[in-house]
Amino acid sequence: MPAAPLIRKLEQFDRISDAERRxxxxxxxxxxxxxxxxxxxxEGDRPSESLFLITGFAARYNLVRTGKRQITAxxxxxxxxxxxxFLVKRMDHGVMAVTACTVGVVPHEALRVISETQPHLTxxxxxxxxxxxxxxxxxIVTIGRQSALEHAASLLCELxxxxxxxxxxxxxxxKLPLTQAELGDCLGLSTVHVNRVVQELRAEGVxxxxxxxxxxxxxxxxxxxxxxxxTFLCLESEPR
Amino acid sequence: MPRFYFDVREGTRFxxxxxxxxxxxxxxxxxxxxxxxxxIGRDQxxxxxxxxxxxEVRDEQGQQVMTVRVSMEVCRSAPLPS
Numbered sequence: 001m002p003a004a005p006l007i008r009k010l011e012q013f014d015r016i017s018d019a020e021r022r023x024x025x026x027x028x029x030x031x032x033x034x035x036x037x038x039x040x041x042x043e044g045d046r047p048s049e050s051l052f053l054i055t056g057f058a059a060r061y062n063l064v065r066t067g068k069r070q071i072t073a074x075x076x077x078x079x080x081x082x083x084x085x086f087l088v089k090r091m092d093h094g095v096m097a098v099t100a101c102t103v104g105v106v107p108h109e110a111l112r113v114i115s116e117t118q119p120h121l122t123x124x125x126x127x128x129x130x131x132x133x134x135x136x137x138x139x140i141v142t143i144g145r146q147s148a149l150e151h152a153a154s155l156l157c158e159l160x161x162x163x164x165x166x167x168x169x170x171x172x173x174x175k176l177p178l179t180q181a182e183l184g185d186c187l188g189l190s191t192v193h194v195n196r197v198v199q200e201l202r203a204e205g206v207x208x209x210x211x212x213x214x215x216x217x218x219x220x221x222x223x224x225x226x227x228x229x230x231t232f233l234c235l236e237s238e239p240r
Numbered sequence: 241m242p243r244f245y246f247d248v249r250e251g252t253r254f255x256x257x258x259x260x261x262x263x264x265x266x267x268x269x270x271x272x273x274x275x276x277x278x279x280i281g282r283d284q285x286x287x288x289x290x291x292x293x294x295x296e297v298r299d300e301q302g303q304q305v306m307t308v309r310v311s312m313e314v315c316r317s318a319p320l321p322s
Contacts, residue, residue, distance in 0.1 A: 147283045180259060191261055192246040192276025192295060195281075199255045 002031040002104045005166065006052045009078030011115050012165050013127045014240045027110040034097040041082050041095040049107045052080040056101030057177055062093050062187070067223035071186040073135060074098070074159065076180075078109075078166045084129055086111045099177045123240050136234040143188050146227070151187055152197045156207065160216060161230055172216040177208075244269040244305070246276055251290035257298075266305065273297050275311040281310040296312040 004027045005075075010016055012025070031054060034040055040051055040058060056214070058081050060073040072093060075081050081095045086108045115122045141149040163174045178186070184194045201207045206222050208215040216222055246269075251274040263269050273295040281293045292311035299305050 148279065159246075188274040189280055190272060192248065192257070192272060193279040194244070195257050195259065196248050196255045196276075196280060217289075 001025065001055055001179065002102075003028045005054050005078040006080070006104060006165055009052075010124045010128065012235055012237060013131075014120075014237055016121075016124070020118065021116065023118060023119070023121065027106045027114065028042065028104045029110070030106055031102055031104050034103060036097055036100045038097045039094055040097055040101070040103060041085070041090055041091050044088055044090045045085075047082060047085045047091065047108070049105050050080055050086055050111065051095075051103040051105060052085050052103050053077045054085075054102040057098040057180070058095055058101060059098050059186075060093050060095050069185045071189060072139070074186065075221040076159070076162050076166060077168065078127060080106075083111075083125060087129075090106045096220045098182065100141055120240075125235065127240055131232075131234045132233065138232045142226075144210050147195055148187065148189055149197045149200055150226055151189075152183075152194070153201065153206070153222050154228055155183075155186060156201075156214065156216070157223055157226050157230075158233065160214075160219075161233055161235065165233075165235055172219055175212050176214045177212045241302050242279060244272070247271055247296045247298065248280060249283060249294040249296060250292075252278070253290075254274070260300075269297050270306060270308065277310045278289045281312070285310070285312040 006028070007021055007024055028030070043062065044079060045194055053075055056078055057237045058075040059071045060075070060081065061069050063069050081237075082091065085091055111125070113127070138154075142154045146154065159176065160169060160172070160174055163169050168174060180191045180194045180198070184191045187194060198209060202209065204217045204221070206216070206225065208217060241262040241264050245257040245268055248255040250293040261272060263272060269272050269282040278296045279294050284290060284293060291313070292309055294307055294309040296304055297308070
């Protein structure tokens with residue numbers, strides 16, 4: 001059932017009726033695979049479909065003239081990577097598959113029909129876009145006003161809770177298939193600096209990072225380092 | 241492409257780089273080391289625990305090929321005579 005991760009994500013925000021569930025299932029017209037490193041959307045594109053992740057990780061990014069890349073958001077299964085393209089039309093950023101991905105395809109026409117006939121479902125899709133914006137705000141605060149150590153700790157807290165919400169954690173461990181260079185592009189840091197902060201978190205006994213697996217050894221301490229407040233993730237289900 | 245390793249020394253603290261980075265030239269390694277040193281300096285130097293940060297660059301044979309150091313010097317001026 002390709003719509004299942006999307007339904008699970010929207011259920012984080014509020015209960016979904018059986019009729020709404022069926023509409024979401026019908027809205028996903030197909031699924032497709034994307035290779036690691038493939039662009040799911042490019043800056044300047046005018047997509048006629050929005051994509052959500054069924055499996056894998058994706059990243060929104062922008063390139064600057066020197067060729068440097070800033071990743072502005074990471075996406076995990078259940079996330080739309082470009083729901084806003086339904087409204088803004090032209091992409092102001094690219095989206096790349098960080099790992100091999102499977103994506104579900106929702107035509108903008110299906111989103112238009114939902115927006116004209118399903119007020120509650122439309123509000124939930126609105127919450128989805130609002131939470132994307134809240135995560136961007138959180139990244140701006142951490143990138144601008146926290147130390148690299150705090151910022152890295154914050155990103156790990158955020159990803160742990162987001163993955164936990166979609167059932168992709170085991171205890172306090174989760175898969176994080178990012179290279180140090182990609183992590184640097186998320187944090188706006190050189191790989192030299194990323195290595196230093198990751199080593200510090202390890203040396204302090206806060207995390208273990210082996211291959212693609214992160215184990216949070218000291219969750220309270222990680223949140224304390226990051227000054228982490230999960231409000232922005234909107235993880236409580238309530239009437240909306 | 242050659243692989244370079246970037247170890248970081250801050251006072252008594254030493255962070256070794258086990259992964260390294262593939263870069264196409266020594267100039268690229270210098271830029272990476274300089275960015276790393278400057279960024280770590282921005283975070284750590286104002287705290288005042290350490291006054292300099294050194295990035296030590298090794299090649300694949302473990303041979304040191306470069307060091308890049310950033311430091312901060314604070315000089316308080318003598319008060320004006322009243």
